[in-house]
Amino acid sequence: MLSKIETKLLIVDDTPENLVALDALIRGKDRIIYHASSGEEALGLLLQHEFALAILDVQMPGMNGFELAELMRGTEKTKNIPIVFVSAAGRELNYAFKGYETGAVDFLQKPLDVQAVMSKVAVFVDLYRQRQAIKIQVQALEQSRREQEALLSELRCAQEELKLAVRMRDDFMSIVSHELRTPLNGLILETQLRKLHLQNGNLQAFTPERLEIMTTRDERQINSLIRLIEDILDVSRIRTGKLSIRPAEVDLGVLVEHVLDSYSAQLAEAGCTLERDISEGVVGYWDAFRIEQVVINLLTNAMRYGAKQPVAVRVFADNDQAHVQVRDNGVGISVEDQARIFEQFERVNANHSAQGLGLGLFITEQIVTAHNGTIKLHSELGAGSTFEVILPLKQAESSEPVAAAQ
Incomplete structure (x- = not known):
């Protein structure tokens, strides 16, 4: 995984030959090398890209390497980029001490030790890739956490909806049993009363006028039952998309x-x-x-x-x-x-x-x-x-x- 993480390196030197030579030393798989011949050009690249390492020449016309490093350390986007200084100046100028003061992680003297340069660059490339891999893992964990929270929220909502559905079902069944019982009780009482009249031989209770009243009352109770049942069936039809309209x-x-x-x-x-x-x-x-x-x-x-x-x-x-x-x-x-x-x-x-x-x-x-x-x-x-x-x-x-x- 680490070797597949793309790494960008920046070389800043006002001498084209030095840029080409250093590029040849540090180039490798999944490494992209950017060149800048001045501090100003380097700042432009630093603001556009995320670099694993910046190798700066100390002595450059205009903005020198130390001034560029100070600007990098004062900018949020670039303050954490490792800086390695390169200089041909003698040790008596004490450039190394000044370089470390500006936040450099290393100071290399020219002529460069090829193995030392390659080794140091490899270390910083590996460190960058490890940081990026950790960052990717953290992002993945954070994404997983958000997904789990969203799933948990959905489960809570589903649980509440299920509770509501159960409560609605219980309320509905209670209402249905009550509403169906009302006309049924009327019919049962009427039937029992008529049966009692018949058992007692009270045929006067069944005159045409009274029979008409009984029939009307029965019809009303039956129609009430039919309407209740039809309402329940209609809700089922609506839910299944089968309530057809025939104009x-x-x-x-x-x-x-x-x-x-x-x-x-x-x-x-x-x-x-x-x-x-x-x-x-x-x-x-x-x-x-x-x-x-x-x-x-x-x-x-x-x-x-x-x-x-x-x-x-x-x-x-x-x-x-x-x-x-x-x-x-x-x-x-x-x-x-x-x-x-x-x-x-x-x-x-x-x-x-x-x-x-x-x-x-x-x-x-x-x-x-x-x-x-x-x-x-x-x-x-x-x-x-x-x-x-x-x-x-x-x-x-x-x-x-x-x-x-x-």
Whole structure:
């Protein structure tokens, strides 16, 4: 590994012959030699490259070797580069002592000892390569540490998500068991009561009028069960991308009127009067079953949270778009809750004793999105809520299945 680390060496001498001679001595595999004939030229190279060693001639016109060394030691990028001085001056000038004062690691006298030069350069090259190898290892360790920290963070997030998923599953199962039990209990009690009447021979309990009431009540409980089961199935379809949309020509006003007529008894039971403003001729290409599901979900929410106040339903067209608005005058929704009510298993008002799995608005938004539409909410606490569905009137080019947003 060490031999493959590229090493740069700098020779500074104002005599070309000395540069060539020294280059020939220290050149080797994976070594790149740079020449500079002056201190100024050397500074330029020092700022561009990272050198393992700088060999400086002491006596040069202009900036001499000692002055260049002082500048190198005062610069952050070059202060740690080993410096070897070379000089032909006599020992009586005491250049070696001055060289060491400026931070040199060695001082060589001319004529140069070939073996000594080669050996010393090899030592500094090896030291540089070892430092670089350690640096690479440290960087690799640091990268590994960062990756491990990132992985640990991901594992923590996954653990929290798993805890949340388990908690949501438990809450969901609790809600499902409660919601399914309510209509089932009604049916069980009705069945037991009828069985008791039959055992006692009380046939007066089965007059046509009473049978009609019983049948209506049974039908309502059964429809509640069907809706709960369909909501659960729809969530599964959305998650697997199998909630397909089959558009056909639909008169939106007629569809909404049909839903309102079907739910008139439930509205009356909830104590909500109904205000209608249904425009004629709002015709587009949608999946009638799914759009009916959207209207039912919004109407059901309005009844649940409408505080026995009037519920207003409006249908109209504007700028190639169809609008369905369902407004109640009930408890309203806080700004904080508005950000999450279209999520799975969320209730419009967690403190309200309303029934439901918390799936209606989630499914509604997914259906509307599948029709390239949008759903908006305008609400204030204590001032009621208005849900507005906006659908394109133009025929969709395709009906691809829609998958739930993750």
